[in-house]
Every structure is written in C-alpha cells, then in structure tokens.
Amino acid sequence: MSAHGSILYLDSVSVSFDGFKALNNLSLILQPGEMRAIIGPNGAGKTTMMDVITGKTRPDTGDVIFDSNHDLIQMDEAAIAELGIGRKFQKPTVFEHHTVEDNLYLSLKGGRGVFFALLADKTKEISERIESLFETIRLGSLRHELAGNLSHGQKQWLEIGMLLAQDPKLLLVDEPVAGMTDAETVETANLLREINKTHSVVVVEHDMTFVRDLDVKVTVLHEGSVLADGPLDKVSADERVIEVYLGR
C-alpha cells in the first residue's frame, strides 16, 4: 500500500488511553471520490479514528496522510480543517445562539484570520453561496430561526450544510441519522450520495438500513482494527462479523 494517489491513507495507526488500545494497528485507504461506510460495535474505535484524522487526538504510532502528501500528525485542528477535511459530529453541534443562516455564514470557506473577520463583509457572492446551500439542505424557510430551536433532524441537516459550506475535499460524517425518522433517514442517504458526486466521504453509522441505502464499500472495525471490508452483503455474511455483532 502506498499513500500515492489516495485522498486518505492510514497506516498502522495505534492510539491507547491509559493502556486501553482504542486503535490497534489500523490501516485504511480511501480513493479520491470514494464514499466509505464504517461500521462496528460500540468501542470499536470509530470516533477515535475521526479524532486522529481531524487532529484532536495524536496517535502513538503510525502514519496519517491526506491527499497523497500532507502528514496530518503534525497539524492541529484548524490547520487540518483549512487543508480540506470537514467533520460532522456524532451529537449534532451547531451554534445554538446563532441563526441558521449565520451558522452557514461562519462555516463558509474563506479567510479565517482575526483581522479578516473583524472587517469582513457579507458580500453578494457570500449570500449566493448561502442560498445554494439552502437549496441543498432545504432549511431556507428557517434561516432567521436560532439554530438552538431546530429539531434534532434539522440540526443534523444544518450540520451537513455547514460541512458543505466549508467545501472540503473529504467529509467525515459521524452517525448522521442517529435520532432521525425513517423518512429523514432515506432523505439523508440521498443527500450524502448527492454530496459524494463532488466530494470524498467517510460515514460512520450504526443503522444498517441506512448503510444499505448508501450502497458503498463497507469497512468493519472491531477493537481498533479492520475486521473485514467489502460490499455490505459480503461483510454481513462474514463469520467473524456475525460473531462480533451478535456475540457467541
């Protein structure tokens, strides 16, 4: 395996917290334009993997390479975000005291410096960008509502909108359909497939129906390393996967 030509490359990554191995020799490679679903039981290391990629946690060993040549281990969260990796959290985290529109405004790609922000103007171009985002996430009618007043599902969508606003090369999406109704889940799968046309995506999810809807390659994590990967039908027939999920 080599990092060349990949959008994301993890090689032998290990992280331990007080002796507990959250990630154990994890290797994973994602091609540009690919969408990958990551599944696994609780404690399999899914969220820790996200933390390592986005700079929140430093791995003990291993390499994390983005877009063939950026070593992410040396960078902090802000630098990695600027490089083009966006993250949606498991628990929807929007800015509750800002309006829906301002949530998107703050997320839009562009200068992040203090003095830039002090003098920044909401130009016509920015308003147009926000409009096109509203078309995608369909929250236009709630633009002046405080984000804190949105329903759970709406917050998930807003957060996906915030991700898109950053226009990242790679989106990391942690449990996007947790707490959503069935109809919203189907909509979200459609939305992610739409996004995948122009972005590489990693989705962590428990919901098997949703993963089936996505119809992409699946990687199963267990105890911090890859247990199996391939199409969903193949991995769900795998003896070891059944054992991990159902127990002996």
Place this chain on the structure above:
Amino acid sequence: MISKFILRGLDGRLTAFLIAALAYVVLIAIGNLFIPEGSFLHVPTYAVSLMGKYLCYALLALSVDLVWGFAGVLSLGHGAFFALGGYAMGMYLMRQIGTRGVYADPTLPDFMVFLNYKELPWFWYGFDMFWFAAIMVVLAPATLAFVFGWLAFRSRVTGVYLSIITQAMTFALLLAFFRNDMGFGGNNGLTDFKDILGFDIQSDGTRMGLFAASALALCLGLIICKAVVASKLGKVLVAVRDAESRTRFLGYRVEHYKLFVWTLSAALAGIAGALYVPQVGIINPGEFAPANSIEMVIWVAVGGRGTLYGPILGAILVNGAKTYFTGAIPEIWLFALGALFVGVTLFLPKGVLGLYGMLRQRFEKTRAPRETKRTADPVSQPSEAE
C-alpha cells in the same frame, strides 16, 4: 474602512444611548457650573465626581462583558488591568506634584524621598509627560493581557481553571505592589495629586471635565464593543463561547480570537482605571484585591451578561446601592451584595436587562396572541453562567 467598521455597530439603540448620554452630561454640567449653590437644581461637585466614578466602573463592566458575555472567558482578574491603567495615570499625577510635595523634591515623589531613593527608578521615566502616560495607560494592561492570554489560550486553559489563574494573576500583582521596593508607593499607593494637564485637580471645572471625559470614554468604548460584536469576528466569538471545539474544526484559530478580544478588553479596563484615579484621588494596591474583580463580575451578571448595555446599567445600579448602603447601614452592605448575586443567579439569569426583555415579550404575547411567528433575538444571550 474604519468608518465602515464603526458604522456597522451604530444602530438605533446605540444612537439613542449616545444622545441620552450627551443630554445627561450637558444637564449635569449646567446643574453643576451654572446653577448657583443652594438652588434645588444645583448638582454639587462631589456628586459629579461620584457619577464620574460610576461611569468608570461602567466602562470596566463593559470590558468584562466583552470577554465573558461574548467569548465565554470568565475573568476574575480584570481588576488588575483596571489598576494598571490607574497606576499609569497615578504616576503621571505624581510627577506633576513637583516641588509642592512635603519634601519639595523636584523629581522624586514624596514616598521615594521617604524611602531613601537616590534617583528616579527607570520605569518612572517619561511619566512627567501626559502623552507618554496616556500611551502606558493602554499599553501596560494590554501587554500583560497579551502575554498572559497568549500563554493561557495557547495551552487551551478554559472554564474555571482560566478563571482561577486570572484570580491568581491579580493576587500576585496585589502582593507585588504592596512591597515598598517595587517603587510604586507600597501599601499607601499614589496620592496627594495636585493637577492634571495644568488644571487644578480639585477645582469644579476639572472635576466636571473628568466626568465628561469618563462619559466620552464610556461612549467610545461602547461604540467599539458594538462594532466588534456586530462584525463577523463577533459571531465567531459567540461560536467559541457556545461550542469551542466545533469552531476549531471549522478552521478558526480560537486562541487568536480570544487573545484579540482579551487584549482589547484589558485596554478598555486600563482606560477606565486611568479616568477613575484622578476622580477618587488615590490609587493603591487594594485595587488589585481579588474581591474587587469578583464584584465586577456581579455588576455584569446583575445588568445582563452578553448585552453590552446591561453591564453599564448593572455597574451603576450596584455601585449606587453600595454608596447608599455603606453610608446608611454599612453593616449590611456585604450581605446585601451577596444576596443580590444569589437572587440574580436564581431569579434573573439574564440580569435586569433580561427581565425587561422577558416582560416585553410577555406583553407582546398578550397583545397579539395569534402572532406566533418569532424572530431571532438580535442580541444573542448566553443561556447560563459558565
């Protein structure tokens, strides 16, 4: 570019405030300088200085609100920045005394002669010039804040830990300034001022001028704070306050934003201190006392955190009450202050200004019960104290 930046914060409410402030100053000036003593409408000079002092506190409260209300940084050490600004002004005033001191030394202030200083310490150079002192009023607290903030925010010290170290900072300065060999007058501090910019500091006209300068500083401070809060930077600050790590994952360098607003706030606090000292006539290490810094936070909480106007109101209300109670029934003041803080925390989480907003909302609801469409509150308020 600058004017556009300032204009952004200038809405109807701010304009109304500025006009009211101007009318207030003019009325007080007429009442003090032109209406003869003995008249019912005469405003005595001691009252002018008292109000000037409140205005300095209001500016100080504004600076605390900027960091606490909008960036979520609860400072329990803002008294340090206030006192540093005050000391810078005090040093200028000491140098103005000249040969009129008890020991009549042309350069050394009295306390230095008394403590057997042979020559002026290097850090007192330049303070005989007003422009230099004026620069130091801003520069000294801002530099301390910049260094302190750079270290603290870069190490991601937040929440209660940050509050504790700000408290430690002001306490350390308190102990340092108490020492005679620091060269700032020890526990007596700096006092016995004679004149400022050539004007007799005791005269009615000077007192009135200082009061007007305090009102002007408060208005300018409010204009700056409003402009900062209304800018995109202000939105980022609120984002940091509510979800710091989320902001970081969006690519914002949270520590830079905090550092900017923290340093700006310290500079405002320093200016408040500098205007305060000539009006009360003394600056001593007591201003660094941790209890003072905690009291400032109470002013902000009482008025309404995260509203800019609330803290101004809170500072004036609480200090007005303090003046009254410590005069009339001094033994209950501290209990009253404690009860006030507990009461506000329990019953008025958004302060006096929040109460006004709540009542107005209720009134509008009863007046137009069918109109359910709510619009976002233009002043976003933090939900709880952090």
